[in-house]
Amino acid sequence: MKPQTGDETMRKSNIAMNEALSFRVEHQSPSSAARVGKVETLHGHFMTPAFMAVGTRGTVKGLLPNQLREAGCQIVLNNAYHLMLRPGDQLVRDLGGVHRFMNWDGPILTDSGGYQAFSMADINAVDDEGVTFKSIIDGAAVHLGPESAMEIQNNLGADIIMAFDDCPPSVDPRTSAGVLRRMGGSTGPGRSGDHDQRLQVAHRRTVAWLERCVAAHRRAEEQSLFGIIQGGTDLELRSASVEAICNIELPGYAIGGVAVGEGPSEIKRVVEHTAPLLPVEKPRYLMGVGYEADLVAAVRAGVDMFDCVLPTRNGRNANAFTRQGPLRLRNAAYREDQAVIEPGCDCLACRGAQGGLPEGGFSRAYLRHLFMAQEMLGPILVSLHNIHHFQNLMLDIRQVIKEDSWSLLSERWPVLEREPGCVS
Numbered sequence: 001m002k003p004q005t006g007d008e009t010m011r012k013s014n015i016a017m018n019e020a021l022s023f024r025v026e027h028q029s030p031s032s033a034a035r036v037g038k039v040e041t042l043h044g045h046f047m048t049p050a051f052m053a054v055g056t057r058g059t060v061k062g063l064l065p066n067q068l069r070e071a072g073c074q075i076v077l078n079n080a081y082h083l084m085l086r087p088g089d090q091l092v093r094d095l096g097g098v099h100r101f102m103n104w105d106g107p108i109l110t111d112s113g114g115y116q117a118f119s120m121a122d123i124n125a126v127d128d129e130g131v132t133f134k135s136i137i138d139g140a141a142v143h144l145g146p147e148s149a150m151e152i153q154n155n156l157g158a159d160i161i162m163a164f165d166d167c168p169p170s171v172d173p174r175t176s177a178g179v180l181r182r183m184g185g186s187t188g189p190g191r192s193g194d195h196d197q198r199l200q201v202a203h204r205r206t207v208a209w210l211e212r213c214v215a216a217h218r219r220a221e222e223q224s225l226f227g228i229i230q231g232g233t234d235l236e237l238r239s240a241s242v243e244a245i246c247n248i249e250l251p252g253y254a255i256g257g258v259a260v261g262e263g264p265s266e267i268k269r270v271v272e273h274t275a276p277l278l279p280v281e282k283p284r285y286l287m288g289v290g291y292e293a294d295l296v297a298a299v300r301a302g303v304d305m306f307d308c309v310l311p312t313r314n315g316r317n318a319n320a321f322t323r324q325g326p327l328r329l330r331n332a333a334y335r336e337d338q339a340v341i342e343p344g345c346d347c348l349a350c351r352g353a354q355g356g357l358p359e360g361g362f363s364r365a366y367l368r369h370l371f372m373a374q375e376m377l378g379p380i381l382v383s384l385h386n387i388h389h390f391q392n393l394m395l396d397i398r399q400v401i402k403e404d405s406w407s408l409l410s411e412r413w414p415v416l417e418r419e420p421g422c423v424s
Contacts, residue, residue, distance in 0.1 A: 020159065021224035021251045023283045027402050033276055033302030034401045039283055041107045041159035042222060043099060046074035048283065048304035049397055051295070051390045052109060054312065057082045058092075058102045061312055062380040063387070065104045071347065071384060072391030074106060077307045080152045080161075081113030081144065085137050089155040097157030109307075110158040112149040114165040114228070115256075115288070126166065128205060146212035154219045162254065163213045165228040166205040168198050170270075171261040199232045202257075206230045207244045214248060224251035226285060232257060233266050235273045242277040253278050254285035255303070259294075268297045275301040292321075292393055293416050296409065299397055311390050315383030318371040322389070325415045329368050329382065337364040347388035349381040 020042060027036040037048040053060045053068055056079040060068060068076065078098055083089055092101050098108055114131075124133045130145025144152075149164035172195035210227050217225050227245040231237035246253060255274050258267055271286060275298065278284045285305035286298050295306055311321065318329040322342040327334075329341075340350040340361040349367075352360040362381055370378030393413065400409045410416050 029401045032300040049299045052077045052307040054309045071388040080110045084152045089152040093155035108158040109160040112162040112164045146209040147216040150216040163210045166202040168202040170232040226252040228254045228256040230257045238274045252283040271298045272301045311386035312383045315386045316379040334364040334368045347385045349385040
């Protein structure tokens with residue numbers, strides 16, 4: 001009988017004790033804080049750095065679970081707020097939990113809904129007890145606080161659940177028209193016109209709410225609760241948030257309140273300051289980021305996990321990501337273009353479905369036609385390609401970390417030298 005290695009023994013011991021999560025750094029970059037790791041959950045493992053596909057309402061729009069697997073996804077993200085509203089977290093619980101409900105047998109992370117306090121600020125009110133939302137379903141008032149956020153996520157049954165936090169705009173709403181619109185055009189109750197004061201309030205609430213989340217968490221043996229660091233672009237406040245949040249022992253920690261109004265250089269500055277302060281033995285999660293260059297910078301700072309709606313949101317709007325840079329497929333330039341989105345890509349859109357023509361995938365001209373004709377296949381194919389694109393980036397990043405060959409990454413991914421969001 002083959003003797004068990006120490007790693008195998010520990011993994012089996014973890015599972016036997018029903019520990020919800022274990023994390024192991026398998027390779028540390030000698031030239032940066034980047035590392036390759038493995039996260040084990042009760043629903044399987046995923047390798048880090050990892051990019052999570054966003055399935056807000058229990059589905060990554062238009063894509064089947066097996067297509068996500070084929071595209072390289074190992075973990076998906078759901079949003080507790082949206083599932084609470086429809087179909088209801090108790091119904092999902094009664095139907096076997098979110099894994100069974102969406103027919104995904106791998107790891108799932110649920111976002112608590114705290115971000116909606118920022119993104120839907122024109123229809124909510126925030127105070128020390130939580131957030132009162134105007135339901136996007138029927139307009140009814142819905143209150144969400146630390147205790148209810150935990151109950152909802154306990155009902156849903158995801159492997160990783162997020163603490164309920166207060167997510168302020170990272171920049172002063174009065175100096176950013178986009179943020180001001182998102183904040184409802186006013187500073188409103190609980191949203192001080194003094195941005196520095198607003199950040200302090202968010203810091204205090206986030207720490208207090210985390211303590212309440214820990215007390216309310218009823219399935220710690222099955223679900224791992226991550227705390228969230230806030231502080232906007234104030235590095236001193238970020239440091240204070242790390243100290244207070246990480247003083248509470250948790251399976252992992254996240255950097256929140258990023259990419260909510262600030263530009264790429266500010267995102268990089270905040271992440272490079274904050275990530276190294278987080279416990280080295282725990283997974284580090286950067287929420288809601290982003291473009292390829294943002295991801296690489298964060299990985300080099302020591303971040304392990306990411307999520308963003310960009311791959312599928314852009315895919316549904318005819319914007320395809322490639323290693324050379326994004327393509328806007330509605331452009332007339334692609335009307336007669338017979339090339340696939342990205343020659344050499346082995347995603348379903350570029351290589352073609354089994355039983356198709358020998359030359360393979362779907363042309364840019366055909367994809368443009370689908371979007372112009374409002375056919376649903378267009379968003380499906382481009383979303384698939386985009387998901388595959390980001391998963392391939394993570395694969396290459398993990399390989400580069402192991403080989404310490406960062407210069408090769410830019411050669412393989414010229415998009416890393418482009419300005420984020422620039423399209424062709």
